[in-house]
Amino acid sequence: MKKDQNQTPLLDALTAYRKQSPAYFRIPGHRYERGISPRWLEQVGGAIFGYDLSEAEGLDDLHNPQGVIREAQELAAEAFGAEHSYFLVNGTTCGNEAMILSAAWEGETILVPRNAHKSILMGLILSGARPAWLMPRLLDGGLVGGVTPEAVEEGFARHPQAKGVLLVSPTYYGLCSDLKAIGEICHRRGALLLVDEAHGAHLGFSDKLPPGALQQGADLCAQSIHKVAGSLTQSSLLHIQGKLADRTRVEQSLRMVQSTSPSYLLMASLDAARCELALHGERLMDRACQLADKARRAIREIPGMECLGGELVGQGGVAAVDPTRLVFSAAGLGLTGYQLQELLYQREGVTLELADQRYAVAVITAANTEEEICRLIEGIKNLVRERGKRLQAEASPRPLSQLSQPPLPGIPPMVCTPREAWGATREDVPWSQAVGRIAGQALAPYPPGIPTIYPGERITEEIWAYLENFRKKGYPIHGAKKNLQVFSCIRE
CATH class of the missing domain: 3.40.640.10 (Type I PLP-dependent aspartate aminotransferase-like (Major domain))
Incomplete structure (x- = not known):
């Protein structure tokens, strides 16, 4: 019942x-x-x-x-x-x-x-x-x-x-x-x-x-x-x-x-x-989808802007896309996702959930208003119209060459489980000397945000070279200490 x-x-x-x-x-x-x-x-x-x-x-x-x-x-x-x-x-x-x-x-x-x-x-x-x-x-x-x-x-x-x-x-x-x-x-x-x-x-x-x-x-x-x-x-x-x-x-x-x-x-x-x-989930979610669809269609009409959606289904293991997540890019204008997020907040009073090297993400819910959707759309239009490609120089630019994604390295060999790695004695070593050592921490470069190394895995030459490429180019690497000058390894 x-x-x-x-x-x-x-x-x-x-x-x-x-x-x-x-x-x-x-x-x-x-x-x-x-x-x-x-x-x-x-x-x-x-x-x-x-x-x-x-x-x-x-x-x-x-x-x-x-x-x-x-x-x-x-x-x-x-x-x-x-x-x-x-x-x-x-x-x-x-x-x-x-x-x-x-x-x-x-x-x-x-x-x-x-x-x-x-x-x-x-x-x-x-x-x-x-x-x-x-x-x-x-x-x-x-x-x-x-x-x-x-x-x-x-x-x-x-x-x-x-x-x-x-x-x-x-x-x-x-x-x-x-x-x-x-x-x-x-x-x-x-x-x-x-x-x-x-x-x-x-x-x-x-x-x-x-x-x-x-x-x-x-x-x-x-x-x-x-x-x-x-x-x-x-x-x-x-x-x-x-x-x-x-x-x-x-x-x-x-x-x-x-x-x-x-x-x-x-x-x-x-x-x-x-x-x-x-009681009202269907109506609320329909409204969220309607608001997101309005924003997505408008963003796609702005020159230089990209906004992802259902076209991703069938690509890269994607079986479905949540339409209430607005994933958009101004790479065509010479802007990273970080810059787009920063500028929308500082100049247009619009705050976004997430940004990476290429994309920015807005979370649309039924609690958003038509007025907020319009502010997002108009904010992007203002940035495009008033600043165009000059914005890159005004927002701590990251060169767009960084947006190219090198092939992912293979998964490194696991020497011990994450639990064993957690309990092991660790020491910081110069990053230049990390090849062959067992990782005591995880490192995840962005994009794509997939950890390249997990605790307990051995750092191969391939893994080191992949991460070194990110470090040299100034990519964000989550988990890195001191711009990856040192790395936490398990003492052997």
Whole structure:
């Protein structure tokens, strides 16, 4: 029997408790709107503190939910199409860690893409599992595409005992892998499909959007509801479906990685966001798609501008594209994505989510207004019209020759697991002497943002030369110290 989604049991319980206003001798230390910094009260107000409660009477316990939190999680499971859903107060980071902890342990193998979020590396360190790396495909311009079913088949051929596959879909740029086909490959082998769906909580709520991970057979997926669906930052959900995932182990893993003082503000915001999605999700997502489509069409008409979209499907392992992610470039005007982001903010009062050497990314949600979309479009037009190619010299330019993407090197040999590397003694060595050493850190040059080296891997001459090319040209390299003059290696 379907549940009534027009209810918010946890939010309502907090409201009722606040109205009751008992004399309070519990944690946290403030007392409703009292005991708060006057500066905070002056600038923000104090009402939100009235809902910042702990496991008081009638408010349940996240780590042993029997009441309103359990009811709220059950409503979330139904709304998102899961069998069980769990509130996350440490973000999708802890969801990714829990998925890995529940799926593979020390000595066991899991297939992981090289472009995995750093929380997945943390999950590998916590679990001791051995990653077998999958290389995502690249698109023109250096953009990371999807992991193909063929790559997953090859991964299982090399590692037939792998416990599962963990994929990032959609990516930060809204690009989705073929989860349905990959899920079928996993399930034929009795292996799990785990999905870091941090950027895809809205998928599946409209036929204008790609299907979500659960709709395509994922056994476990973690979603950042706060990124696109209106809950507070750091609040996420972890979903389970099917019989392959061990629910008990998932719950035990969550207790390891979640705070023992969970924020009721975060959980109540998840409860409210779920209600809104369940009741009005299709209308809201249709509106977001409409706004994004308006912006995409307008940007494509601006001379020198490029805006990606559905034409990417079928290329580079991309099975679907989230239309609410605007990925656009002014390379035709001699501008990097970094410059475009900087100029739009400084000169036009428009802030974007992300930029790299070629592209800038705007996240469109139903909360955006027509006026904001017009500001984005007009801001780009103003930059093109008023400055043109002269902008490159005025915004700390990075030469456009840097936009060319050299071929990716091969995956280096793994000497020890990420967990073993984490526990090893490390030392900084001059980068010029790093060939042959075992990496104690990860390095990810942009573009494409795929880590070239992970902790525990040996630095080959090919890897060193690839990274040295980035260093010499001034490419951003995430994880680099002192412009990569030194590198953290494991002491042997």
